Amino acid sequence: MSLPTFEKKRLIGLVAVLSFGLTSLFAVLLPGALGPLIPATFILGFFVIIPLVLLLGEDFPLVESGDAAGASAATTAAAGDPLETLRERYATGEIGEEEFERRLDRLLETEDLKGRIDADAADRRDSRDRRDSRDRRERETELE
Known part of the structure; x- marks a missing residue:
């Protein structure tokens, strides 16, 4: 089973939402027991994963390659012309x-x-x- 891939912007948004959400969840639910996870979750998401996605781009495992995005855009653009799609x-x-x-x-x-x-x-x-x-x-x- 392969990992899902996302557009670069979508993956950054997903990481940001998950990092903020999990940080908030840990801080509200169990601040005593999960205390060390609160800053770790925030730092990992915003200061490690998002910069890695920005720096590595398509080389990051969860970012789809530009070829796949270009092919899907070309497919949708030429959907009305089967001959163009075939070419x-x-x-x-x-x-x-x-x-x-x-x-x-x-x-x-x-x-x-x-x-x-x-x-x-x-x-x-x-x-x-x-x-x-x-x-x-x-x-x-x-x-x-």
């Missing part, structure tokens, strides 16, 4: 040449099919519009 995945080495060719062929087949379906739907709309127009003219001549 991006091939360019980053996520899929090989054979897989790229196979998916490209399938994508082009479905695009052709989609184009035919769209053309058929447009033809049906045009014929329906012509029929409606003809019916409207007939009603207008009947009313005169």
Whole structure:
């Protein structure tokens, strides 16, 4: 099981909230028994972990790499264009040449099919519009 990863800002916020929360909890609940943990928790969070995250950045184990963030941003940006998404995945080495060719062929087949379906739907709309127009003219001549 691997550790979860966070964006750098999110991890810093999480550490800050946990450090402050645990420090407050220890100070309120058991100040006598947990007395030594109060300053240790605060110092560990704010003066050790947060500076380490800031200094190490992507090398810190819980910070996700910029490649993953960039790939997810590219994926969401190109979500509307499957061909662009496929090209991006091939360019980053996520899929090989054979897989790229196979998916490209399938994508082009479905695009052709989609184009035919769209053309058929447009033809049906045009014929329906012509029929409606003809019916409207007939009603207008009947009313005169």
